[in-house]
Amino acid sequence: MDYSTQSEFRHQPKVRMRGTPMDSSEPSLLFDDTSTGGQPSGHGRQDKAPLGYAGQTLLSDPMSNLAMAYGSSLASQGKEMVDKNLDRFIPISKLKYYFAVDTVYVGKKLGLLVFPYMHENWEVSYQQDTPVAPRFDINAPDLYIPAMGFITYILVAGLALGTQNRFSPEILGMQASSALVWLIIEVLATLLSLYLVTVNTDLTTIDLVAFAGYKYVGMIIGVLAGLLFGKMGYYLTLLWCCASIFVFMIRTLRLKILSEAAAEGVLVRGAKNQLRMYLTMAIAAAQPVFMYWLTFHLVR
Amino acid sequence: MAFTLYSLIQTAILCTNAIAVLHEERFLSKIGWGADQGIGGFGDEPGIKAQLLNLIRSVRTVMRVPLIIVNSVCIVLLLLFG
Numbered sequence: 017m018d019y020s021t022q023s024e025f026r027h028q029p030k031v032r033m034r035g036t037p038m039d040s041s042e043p044s045l046l047f048d049d050t051s052t053g054g055q056p057s058g059h060g061r062q063d064k065a066p067l068g069y070a071g072q073t074l075l076s077d078p079m080s081n082l083a084m085a086y087g088s089s090l091a092s093q094g095k096e097m098v099d100k101n102l103d104r105f106i107p108i109s110k111l112k113y114y115f116a117v118d119t120v121y122v123g124k125k126l127g128l129l130v131f132p133y134m135h136e137n138w139e140v141s142y143q144q145d146t147p148v149a150p151r152f153d154i155n156a157p158d159l160y161i162p163a164m165g166f167i168t169y170i171l172v173a174g175l176a177l178g179t180q181n182r183f184s185p186e187i188l189g190m191q192a193s194s195a196l197v198w199l200i201i202e203v204l205a206t207l208l209s210l211y212l213v214t215v216n217t218d219l220t221t222i223d224l225v226a227f228a229g230y231k232y233v234g235m236i237i238g239v240l241a242g243l244l245f246g247k248m249g250y251y252l253t254l255l256w257c258c259a260s261i262f263v264f265m266i267r268t269l270r271l272k273i274l275s276e277a278a279a280e281g282v283l284v285r286g287a288k289n290q291l292r293m294y295l296t297m298a299i300a301a302a303q304p305v306f307m308y309w310l311t312f313h314l315v316r
Numbered sequence: 317m318a319f320t321l322y323s324l325i326q327t328a329i330l331c332t333n334a335i336a337v338l339h340e341e342r343f344l345s346k347i348g349w350g351a352d353q354g355i356g357g358f359g360d361e362p363g364i365k366a367q368l369l370n371l372i373r374s375v376r377t378v379m380r381v382p383l384i385i386v387n388s389v390c391i392v393l394l395l396l397f398g
Contacts (some may be wrong), residue, residue: 078327190320193319193320193321193349194319194320196321197319197320197321197323197324198319201324211367212364212367212368212371213364290372291364
């Protein structure tokens with residue numbers, strides 16, 4: 017028995033390698049019959065079959081060859097078409113820029129989101145008209161932290177509800193769609209207000225999504241503190257995170273929305289700049305409101 | 317507050333319908349929001365009022381036909397599935 021199993025194991029790789037070209041001609045031998053433990057006769061049949069068909073696999077069934085070639089070309093054509101059409105709706109190449117991050121950047125950015133008071137230079141560095149990838153510039157917005165933060169927020173919400181015996185799988189979906197809807201509403205409101213105030217800025221929609229997604233970090237920290245230290249911990253941590261997100265947003269958006277003179281701190285009079293300052297403050301003030309709104313029902 | 321994506325779509329359709337229904341000469345001109353009253357001068361950038369009027373007019377122009385289609389689909393779906 018031992019000898020037969022050993023010989024089977026030795027034969028099996030050979031059968032597998034020769035088995036694949038035979039797929040089109042012998043459908044019964046598509047998969048290696050590894051369920052039959054000790055059947056040397058069935059194995060002998062399999063062993064002889066590839067040797068017998070070896071000559072034929074070289075010439076190969078012309079029909080199946082044609083069919084395979086046609087199928088592969090059709091598949092590549094379909095893939096091209098899907099890629100082209102998808103690129104029209106969701107700019108995939110632009111999205112790749114936002115995910116070009118590394119661990120050092122993520123660590124520094126998370127620290128900046130929680131403690132933005134010591135950072136001095138908030139400008140995004142450019143490289144021949146295109147902004148530098150987030151990996152090289154800590155001020156550049158990215159989508160990795162918001163995406164991960166969103167998913168973690170949903171998981172933490174599930175955890176928080178679970179500790180209060182209020183959990184059910186539907187609630188996770190409800191939390192996710194609720195947070196997503198509020199995010200979409202916030203981005204649309206920001207876009208609308210930016211359009212109404214006629215700001216000449218290079219803020220794209222994806223940038224706004226990234227900035228709106230940075231608040232999830234503070235929300236997660238608040239809820240976790242609330243789970244560990246009770247309501248008092250939740251309120252204190254949330255207060256701290258709200259203040260830091262407020263300062264972070266103002267300092268980041270100031271450079272993008274206001275004109276250069278006003279951004280440097282010089283007091284520029286004029287209704288337009290005042291309006292833009294109000295807009296920046298409104299966007300920044302909306303963050304703590306959302307942070308509280310989306311988490312207060314999780315901590316009891 | 318339990319929001320779903322479906323309620324967001326509903327809100328969007330209702331809001332767009334509301335903007336598209338504002339009639340140009342019967343209503344907007346009467347309250348000083350007509351299309352010709354928005355263009356202040358060609359000098360500086362348009363103010364908020366001009367941008368708003370522009371937005372209303374463009375929503376009316378652009379979304380008229382798609383709104384007809386979307387509304388018909390909604391009516392049929394609501395009749396069939398309640």
